[in-house]
Amino acid sequence: MDILNRFYNNEIRALSRIISYVENRSDGYRDLLAKLYKSVGKSLRIGITGPPGAGKSTLVNCLITEFLKLDKKVGVIAVDPTSPFTGGALLGDRVRINEFSGDNNVYFRSMATRGASGGLTTATNNVTVIYDAFGFDITLIETVGVGQVELDIIDNCDIVVVTIVPESGDAVQTMKAGLMEIANIFCVNKADRPGSGRIISELRQTMEHRKKDDDDWRIPVIPTEAVSAKNIDKLIAKILAYVDFVKTNGMFEIHRRKQIQKQIMNVLLYRFQRDFLESLRGNLQLENIINDIYNGKTNPYSVGDQLYNQFSKAD
Ligand SMILES: Nc1nc2c(ncn2[C@@H]2O[C@H](COP(=O)(O)OP(=O)(O)OP(=O)(O)O)[C@@H](O)[C@H]2O)c(=O)[nH]1
Ligand SMILES: [Mg+2]
Known part of the structure; x- marks a missing residue:
């Protein structure tokens, strides 16, 4: 990877780009960090x-x-x-x-x-x-x-x-x-x-x-x-x-x-927050659930348990 060579050649611009890449959590940023970790x-x-x-x-x-x-x-x-x-x-x-x-x-x-x-x-x-x-x-x-x-x-x-x-x-x-x-x-x-x-x-x-x-x-x-x-x-x-x-x-x-x-x-906490909770949020019929809770049919605690069990068994 060209940018990595430039990084290891002490190019400040490559350093900047790599930081931004990681900061934005662009695709593969964790692999990149894993590579860099070898020289820390x-x-x-x-x-x-x-x-x-x-x-x-x-x-x-x-x-x-x-x-x-x-x-x-x-x-x-x-x-x-x-x-x-x-x-x-x-x-x-x-x-x-x-x-x-x-x-x-x-x-x-x-x-x-x-x-x-x-x-x-x-x-x-x-x-x-x-x-x-x-x-x-x-x-x-x-x-x-x-x-x-x-x-x-x-x-x-x-x-x-x-x-x-x-x-x-x-x-x-x-x-x-x-x-x-x-x-x-x-x-x-x-x-x-x-x-x-x-x-x-x-x-x-x-x-x-x-x-x-x-x-x-x-x-x-x-x-x-x-x-x-x-x-x-x-x-x-x-x-x-x-x-x-x-x-x-x-x-x-x-x-x-x-x-x-x-x-x-x-790292784990972050992954859970992002990959687990965000995908959860994206997949939920949240409005329906809110309606049910609002109308007294269920409650946030039972919903929490259900969702947790459902998604932790998903894999
Ligand atoms: N009199 C005096 N003023 C100082 C000294 N060191 C810094 N200052 C002044 O204090 C002000 C604040 O300095 P900064 O270095 O920005 O302080 P800081 O802690 O980084 O500030 P924040 O990042 O905003 O929390 C500036 O106006 C400095 O010039 C000192 O030893 N004596
Ligand atoms: Mg300051």
């Missing part, structure tokens, strides 16, 4: 999450610049869960594309969630597989940390950097937002803003209390100023230190194995 496993996936406007995109740009200096190829996925309403974010993405345009070692893709019911985690995952096969050493996944979907996505990373800002409030609020559970590294961005000293020391204290074991990873709290690329070297150093840490104690592998398990479930 090398890319390090770094999740960047945190509240809206915390400076995640600015930070991602800084990280790209640093990783490029280290001779790494970087693929970025920006997941925009609030898509229909955040025109601004898209504009930001365009600015970013220009910043690195012409550089074949950086590629950027936005994932919109509109209409992607339940499939967003799988869709993001598919892109990480493609990036990995393409040879990106680093995959950066930016997502706003506000909901279950985002947590699922971030769960698919090897390491999670939670970005907060002095305006995010105190450590208790951060804990309530569920961000502590997922952070491997805390980044207090906009450290130039008032109140940053307080949140930094509060977070550091909380992290120290949470440590159960001396062998646990000590979650670092790093002040950054993404607009002026301040402390990005420290952030990268901690990212690499974490990866070293979990590779040495075996957690890296355990985590990846769990992710594979989730991936299987997600």
